Amino acid sequence: MNDQAMNDQESQPNAADELWELRLYVAGQTAKSLAAFANLKTVCEEHLAGKYNIEVVDLLVNPQLARGDQIVAIPTLVRKLPEPMRKIIGDLSNTERVLVGLQLRPKKTSQA
Amino acid sequence: MSSAKSGLTADKPPLAKAPTGIQGLDEVTGGGLPKGRPTLVCGGPGCGKTLLAIEFLVRGATEYDEPGVLMAFEETAEDLARNVRSLGFDLEDLVERNKLAIDYVHVERSEIEETGEYDLEGLFVRLGHAIDTIGARRVVLDTIEVLFGGLSDAGILRSEIRRLFRWLKDKGMTAIITGERGQGTLSRHGLEEYVSDCVILLDHRVTEQVSTRRLRIVKYRGSTHGANEFPFLIDENGLSVVPITSAGMEHSVSNERVATGVAGLDEMLGGKGFFRGSSVLVSGAAGAGKTSIAAQFASAACERGERCLLFSFEESQNQLVRNLRSIGLDLERWIKKDLLRIHAVRPTHYGLEMHLAQIHRLVVAFRPQAVVVDPISNFISAGTQSDAGSMLVRLIDFLKSQAITGLFTNLTHSDANLEQTDVGISSIIDAWLLLRDIERDGERRGAVYVLKSRGMPHSKRVRGFRLTDHGIELTPEAFSTEAGRT
Numbered sequence: 001m002n003d004q005a006m007n008d009q010e011s012q013p014n015a016a017d018e019l020w021e022l023r024l025y026v027a028g029q030t031a032k033s034l035a036a037f038a039n040l041k042t043v044c045e046e047h048l049a050g051k052y053n054i055e056v057v058d059l060l061v062n063p064q065l066a067r068g069d070q071i072v073a074i075p076t077l078v079r080k081l082p083e084p085m086r087k088i089i090g091d092l093s094n095t096e097r098v099l100v101g102l103q104l105r106p107k108k109t110s111q112a
Numbered sequence: 113m114s115s116a117k118s119g120l121t122a123d124k125p126p127l128a129k130a131p132t133g134i135q136g137l138d139e140v141t142g143g144g145l146p147k148g149r150p151t152l153v154c155g156g157p158g159c160g161k162t163l164l165a166i167e168f169l170v171r172g173a174t175e176y177d178e179p180g181v182l183m184a185f186e187e188t189a190e191d192l193a194r195n196v197r198s199l200g201f202d203l204e205d206l207v208e209r210n211k212l213a214i215d216y217v218h219v220e221r222s223e224i225e226e227t228g229e230y231d232l233e234g235l236f237v238r239l240g241h242a243i244d245t246i247g248a249r250r251v252v253l254d255t256i257e258v259l260f261g262g263l264s265d266a267g268i269l270r271s272e273i274r275r276l277f278r279w280l281k282d283k284g285m286t287a288i289i290t291g292e293r294g295q296g297t298l299s300r301h302g303l304e305e306y307v308s309d310c311v312i313l314l315d316h317r318v319t320e321q322v323s324t325r326r327l328r329i330v331k332y333r334g335s336t337h338g339a340n341e342f343p344f345l346i347d348e349n350g351l352s353v354v355p356i357t358s359a360g361m362e363h364s365v366s367n368e369r370v371a372t373g374v375a376g377l378d379e380m381l382g383g384k385g386f387f388r389g390s391s392v393l394v395s396g397a398a399g400a401g402k403t404s405i406a407a408q409f410a411s412a413a414c415e416r417g418e419r420c421l422l423f424s425f426e427e428s429q430n431q432l433v434r435n436l437r438s439i440g441l442d443l444e445r446w447i448k449k450d451l452l453r454i455h456a457v458r459p460t461h462y463g464l465e466m467h468l469a470q471i472h473r474l475v476v477a478f479r480p481q482a483v484v485v486d487p488i489s490n491f492i493s494a495g496t497q498s499d500a501g502s503m504l505v506r507l508i509d510f511l512k513s514q515a516i517t518g519l520f521t522n523l524t525h526s527d528a529n530l531e532q533t534d535v536g537i538s539s540i541i542d543a544w545l546l547l548r549d550i551e552r553d554g555e556r557r558g559a560v561y562v563l564k565s566r567g568m569p570h571s572k573r574v575r576g577f578r579l580t581d582h583g584i585e586l587t588p589e590a591f592s593t594e595a596g597r598t
Contacts, residue, residue: 025234027233027234027236027237032229032230032231035228035229036228039228059233059234059237060237063237063238063240063241064241066237066238066241067238070217070218070219070220071234071237071238072217072219072232072234072235072238072259072262072263073230073232073234073263074230074231074232074233074234074237075230076234084223086223087223087224087225088224088226088227089224089225089226089227089263090226090227090229090230091227091228091229091230092227093227093228093229094227094228097225097227098225098227100225101225101227
C-alpha cells in the first residue's frame with residue numbers, strides 16, 4: 001500500500017497527462033455539501049490544475065445513482081479515474097487526509 | 113395460546129399489528145409485529161434471523177399485499193436469493209413483480225478515507241428510493257451493525273441509525289432490524305436502546321448433539337405476549353414457531369364418543385368408547401399389544417371417515433403395515449385414501465421441542481380428528497424425564513385445544529409398578545388402559561383393564577386380551593376356564 005502510494009507520488013509527472021475524474025455525491029445543498037465542494041475545488045486547483053473534472057451528483061434529484069457507487073455516507077467523493085476507485089467521505093475539511101485519500105500524498109506510516 | 117387457537121378470548125389489540133404470516137409467530141405475538149414500527153430481531157450467528165426477516169417480507173408481499181424492501185448489509189441479492197430458495201421463496205420473481213426490492217449495501221473500509229463531518233443520508237436516499245419505487249409497507253435492515261465495521265466514527269453512526277429508525281417510523285414502515293447478539297447485550301452495538309417497541313430473541317442451542325431453535329419475545333410494548341421460549345423450526349416451508357406452552361384449560365369439551373375399534377373395549381368404556389377430544393394412555397410391557405390397540409383405534413377413526421395421524425417412533429411405516437396385517441388390519445387402504453398418515457421417525461433424531469414442533473406442524477397441516485403417538489415413552493430417550501413430561505403436557509393440551517382425540521402408548525417394564533407412568537402425565541390423561549401379562553399355572557395370559565376413565569361409568573374388571581388374525585379379542589375374564597383358551 002505504501003509502495004503503491006509512493007509510486008503514485010513519484011509518477012506524478014506522468015500522471016500529468018491523465019485526466020482526473022471526480023464525482024461528488026451530495027444530498028441537497030447542505031452546509032456539509034457546500035463545504036465539501038469548496039474544499040475539493042481548492043485541493044484540485046492546487047494539485048491538479050487543468051487536469052480534473054468534478055461532477056456533482058445530487059441524490060435528492062437522482063436517488064437511483066446512489067446504488068451504483070455504493071454511496072452510504074454524504075458527502076462522498078469518488079475518484080473514478082485514475083483507477084483504482086477511491087472514496088473519501090466527509091466535508092473534506094482535512095486537506096491532508098483528502099490528499100492521502102486521493103493518493104496524491106503517501107499515507108503516513110502512523111496512519112497506515 | 114389456546115386463545116389464538118380457539119378464538120375464545122377476543123382481545124382487542126391495544127396497538128395495530130402487522131401479521132408476519134410466519135406460522136405460529138402471529139399467535140405468539142398476538143397478531144404480529146407492531147405496525148408501522150421497527151422490531152429488533154437478534155441472536156447469534158446462524159440463529160435464523162435473516163430467514164425470519166426475509167419470510168416476513170415474502171409473506172407480506174404475497175399474502176398481505178404489502179411490498180417490502182430488503183436492505184442487505186452482509187449478503188448480496190444473489191446470495192440471499194440462493195439461500196432462501198430451499199425454503200420455497202423466489203425472491204427474483206418478487207423483485208420482478210415489484211413486490212420486493214433488494215439493495216445490497218457494501219462499505220469497504222479499505223477504500224474509504226474519512227475526513228470531516230458526514231451523515232448517512234446516502235442510506236436514507238437509497239432506502240427512500242426503494243420504498244417509493246414499489247410502494248413498500250415493510251422494510252428489513254439486515255444487519256445494519258455491519259456499518260460499524262466499515263465506518264470509523266461510531267458517534268455519527270449511532271445518531272444516524274437512531275435517526276433512521278425514527279424516519280422509518282415516520283414513514284409508517286413496519287420494519288425488522290436484525291442484530292447480532294453481543295456480549296451481555298442483545299445486539300453488538302446496543303440497537304435495542306433505539307428500538308423500543310418490540311424485541312425478539314432467537315436462539316440456537318445444541319445439547320447432547322441435538323439442536324433446538326427457540327424464539328422469545330423479550331419485549332413488546334403495549335401488548336401482551338407469551339414470555340416463554342417457543343421452539344421453532346426451519347424447513348422447506350420456511351419458519352414455524354410452535355405457539356404452545358402450557359395451553360391452559362380453556363378448551364371446550366365434547367360429549368360425543370368415539371369407538372376404540374375394539375368392541376370389547378367399547379363395552380368396558382360404558383359401551384361407547386372414548387370421549388372425542390380426550391387423551392388416552394395405553395400402558396403395557398413389551399409385546400403386550402399396545403401398538404395393536406393404537407392401530408385399531410386409528411383404523412376405526414378412518415372407518416368413520418376421519419383423518420388420523422400416527423406417529424411411530426419404533427417402526428417404519430412399511431413395518432407397521434406389515435405387522436398389523438397379521439392381526440387382520442389393513443392400514444394401507446386408509447393410507448391410500450389419505451385418511452391415515454404415518455410419520456415414522458427415531459425419537460433421538462431430534463430434541464423434544466423439535467418433536468413437538470414437528471407434531472404441531474403436521475397436525476396443523478393435516479387437521480386430523482385423531483392422533484396416535486406410539487410410544488410416548490421413547491421421548492424420554494430424547495431428553496430428560498422432566499423435559500419429556502412437560503413436552504407431553506404441552507402436546508396433550510394442544511391436541512385438546514384442537515378437539516383431537518389423542519391415544520398414546522407407553523412402555524412399562526414388567527417388573528415396575530405398572531400403574532405408574534414414567535413420564536408422570538397420568539394426571540392429565542382422561543382414560544387409561546393397562547395391558548398386562550398374568551401368569552398362572554405356568555401360562556401367561558394377556559389381560560386388559562381400565563385404570564381410569566373420567567366422566568363415564570367403566571368396567572372395573574380385568575378382562576382377557578388376545579391378538580387373533582382377525583383383530584383384538586377380549587374375553588370376559590382373564591383366566592376363565594373356557595374363554596380365552598386357544
